[in-house]
Amino acid sequence: MELWKLFEWAAWIVSAILLLYIFVDMIRVGAEYDEDLLLSSREGADELLEAQKHD
Amino acid sequence: MTDATTASAPPQPQRLQLLRVLGPVHVWALGVGIVLVGEFMGWNFSVAKGGAMGSLIACWVIGLLYTCVAMIDSEVTSTVAAAGGQYAQAKHIVGPLMAFNVGMYLVMAYTMLEAADALVVGDLLHQVAGQFGYAMLDPKPFVVLTIAVLAWLNYRGIFATLSINFVITAVAFLTIVVLFFALKPWDPTAALHHKELLTGLPYGWIGVIAAFQFGIWYYLGIEGTCQAAEEVRSVGRSLPLGTMTGMITLLIAASLTWYVASGLVPWQYLGQASVPLFDTARLTGSRFLEVFLFVGTLFSAVASANGTITDAARAWFSMSRDRYMPQWFGAVHPRFRTPFRAVVFLVPVAVSFAFTGLLDQVITFSILSGLLGYTFMSFNMIKFRKQWPLGSIKRAYTHPFHPVPAITLMALCITTYFATYLGYGSQLLAMMGFYIVASLWFHFHRYKYVRRADQFTMPWPRPRLSR
Numbered sequence: 001m002e003l004w005k006l007f008e009w010a011a012w013i014v015s016a017i018l019l020l021y022i023f024v025d026m027i028r029v030g031a032e033y034d035e036d037l038l039l040s041s042r043e044g045a046d047e048l049l050e051a052q053k054h055d
Numbered sequence: 056m057t058d059a060t061t062a063s064a065p066p067q068p069q070r071l072q073l074l075r076v077l078g079p080v081h082v083w084a085l086g087v088g089i090v091l092v093g094e095f096m097g098w099n100f101s102v103a104k105g106g107a108m109g110s111l112i113a114c115w116v117i118g119l120l121y122t123c124v125a126m127i128d129s130e131v132t133s134t135v136a137a138a139g140g141q142y143a144q145a146k147h148i149v150g151p152l153m154a155f156n157v158g159m160y161l162v163m164a165y166t167m168l169e170a171a172d173a174l175v176v177g178d179l180l181h182q183v184a185g186q187f188g189y190a191m192l193d194p195k196p197f198v199v200l201t202i203a204v205l206a207w208l209n210y211r212g213i214f215a216t217l218s219i220n221f222v223i224t225a226v227a228f229l230t231i232v233v234l235f236f237a238l239k240p241w242d243p244t245a246a247l248h249h250k251e252l253l254t255g256l257p258y259g260w261i262g263v264i265a266a267f268q269f270g271i272w273y274y275l276g277i278e279g280t281c282q283a284a285e286e287v288r289s290v291g292r293s294l295p296l297g298t299m300t301g302m303i304t305l306l307i308a309a310s311l312t313w314y315v316a317s318g319l320v321p322w323q324y325l326g327q328a329s330v331p332l333f334d335t336a337r338l339t340g341s342r343f344l345e346v347f348l349f350v351g352t353l354f355s356a357v358a359s360a361n362g363t364i365t366d367a368a369r370a371w372f373s374m375s376r377d378r379y380m381p382q383w384f385g386a387v388h389p390r391f392r393t394p395f396r397a398v399v400f401l402v403p404v405a406v407s408f409a410f411t412g413l414l415d416q417v418i419t420f421s422i423l424s425g426l427l428g429y430t431f432m433s434f435n436m437i438k439f440r441k442q443w444p445l446g447s448i449k450r451a452y453t454h455p456f457h458p459v460p461a462i463t464l465m466a467l468c469i470t471t472y473f474a475t476y477l478g479y480g481s482q483l484l485a486m487m488g489f490y491i492v493a494s495l496w497f498h499f500h501r502y503k504y505v506r507r508a509d510q511f512t513m514p515w516p517r518p519r520l521s522r
Contacts, residue, residue, distance in 0.1 A: 004184050004187075004189040004191075004192050007192075008192065008193055008196045008197075009196075011196035011197050011199070011200040012196045012199070012200075014200060014203070014204075015196065015199045015200045015202075015203040015204075018203040018204060018206070018207040019203050019206070019207075019402065021207065022206065022207055022210045022395075022398070022399055022402075023399060025210075025395075026395055026396060026399050029388060029389065029390075029395070030386075033389050035386075037070075037071060037389070038071065038386035038387060038389065039376075039382060039383075039385055039386055040069070040070040040071050040387075041070065041071055041072055041073065041376060041385065041386075041387045042070065042072070042512065043137045043138070043139075043143065043285075043373070043376060043377070043510075043512045
């Protein structure tokens with residue numbers, strides 16, 4: 001019984017660590033990199049677009 | 056970049072794109088991974104509506120609906136190869152309001168499915184703990200753990216995420232095949248009892264129509280393959296190949312599932328079971344099959360949650376990149392090349408849905424959102440072929456028999472709406488109301504932020520005007 005309780009706590013702790021990791025990394029990336037660069041992605045598959053342009 | 060980091064950081068690229076690393080195997084893992092959980096649970100509610108034979112008819116008729124979806128998707132995606140899948144297709148072919156709605160259907164359908172999958176993982180572990188004598192296990196930490204681990208995977212890269220999905224989906228599929236062969240299908244009376252258990256149509260043909268709504272569980276999510284279009288190598292070849300082989304896999308899995316479950320479990324029980332394949336394995340009396348099918352059920356739920364995070368994040372990312380939603384969410388991680396802000400944003404949304412605990416309501420909203428998307432797909436296809444006929448633009452894949460698949464899809468969607476209305480009329484109306492309000496918000500408020508000229512990226516000729 002105690003073992004299952006331990007699993008519950010372990011699940012909460014591991015979840016908190018992983019969610020904290022991605023949240024902190026997201027903030028760090030936002031502070032470290034220029035926003036224009038982060039938002040510079042453009043829609044479309046380059047190779048397909050290139051193939052269409054050449055046709 | 057800020058001044059503080061200019062000196063130490065390596066030179067940055069001019070533009071950040073999602074990483075193009077996926078092959079047909081990953082496309083298969085994404086599509087089948089999302090769907091396969093539907094063979095382990097959910098499909099059997101169709102048995103309660105139409106009996107075992109009614110469920111089989113629903114399985115094949117809805118299979119036809121999804122085959123039409125896969126064919127249409129494969130052609131359009133091999134031309135509009137962009138993250139966001141059907142959202143990007145609707146944007147180019149019909150217009151912004153349709154695109155906004157389709158994008159919302161995608162985000163809602165996948166996020167709610169993710170919540171439902173996490174709930175299933177929590178419930179399964181609760182049941183296991185109960186079998187070991189601890190009936191008080193709280194499923195909530197395991198629901199959050201499932202979402203957290205998979206969000207972390209998705210945050211760190213698409214290649215590892217879908218490689219893992221391939222392995223766990225393949226194991227889950229294998230469990231169905233092993234169960235099928237363990238029941239000696241070459242000798243139909245040895246372990247199975249179809250002759251005694253198949254009792255015709257208990258509620259007549261109206262029961263069969265009502266079963267269509269739950270027949271969707273066999274295939275819901277296969278269209279999600281095209282969300283990853285921007286990350287697939289040789290997209291014109293890999294996407295149709297991964298999607299169509301995925302659809303074939305699901306048709307086989309659905310038929311095997313129906314065959315083994317309906318041959319061992321009476322329809323009155325099968326129609327109510329929460330984990331029908333696991334229950335079928337228990338009825339065989341084999342401890343190995345019981346454990347193996349438990350693993351299959353667990354893996355299928357995890358694979359589904361994983362794939363839905365991938366898809367929901369890409370739909371949200373694409374809408375944000377076009378400013379249909381705040382542009383901040385349209386960012387790409389400079390190292391992992393993932394839509395990282397979209398992944399993080401959808402975590403609390405999924406956890407909130409999961410904590411409601413209303414599995415059937417969450418799933419119904421997910422199914423209805425998917426169904427709305429399929430309905431518009433048939434309009435899109437007819438308009439696509441009319442405005443850009445064959446030969447006018449490059450298509451890596453052209454589906455046969457146009458417009459038969461589009462018309463068939465429309466007819467089957469209308470029939471399934473009717474089936475849904477029979478069982479979940481109020482939810483259907485509530486969902487319509489939600490999307491109408493959202494559309495009004497987009498039209499009167501949000502659309503002014505969209506850069507109208509920037510959203511159309513395909514180098515196509517001007518569309519042929521409708522006569």
